[in-house]
Amino acid sequence: MDNFVNILIIFSISIIVIYLCNKINIPTIIGLFLTGLIAGPYCFQIIKTPDEVELLAKIGVITLLFTIGLELSFAEIASLRRAIFAGFLQVVFT
Incomplete structure (x- = not known):
């Protein structure tokens, strides 16, 4: 269940970041990289292991x-x- 919640959080962050990237005309792949940085162990530690x-x-x-x-x-x-x-x-x- 914990993995499902993590995936749901990451997808939610991805949707928000992609929307923001489209608003300010940045390629969406950069937004996905930012999502990985945000969710990864170096920022909010949503993904830990x-x-x-x-x-x-x-x-x-x-x-x-x-x-x-x-x-x-x-x-x-x-x-x-x-x-x-x-x-x-x-x-x-x-």
Whole structure:
């Protein structure tokens, strides 16, 4: 339950910071970095242990993969097959 409350607090801070960044025309990624600084162990210590950071990292990776899955189309993959094959060969031979 404690992790859920921490995530809720971080999302709330993120929403406020992103809103403020949009108001003053600062890129939202800077606002997200500021949220991390505010919530991290060096400011308000909302996130205190590495376990909490690991949980948030897993949630972030899941969200990223979900977003990529929504935006990915097989037509784009087919059009990039030569580049994908070249990248695969580079990974195999290095």
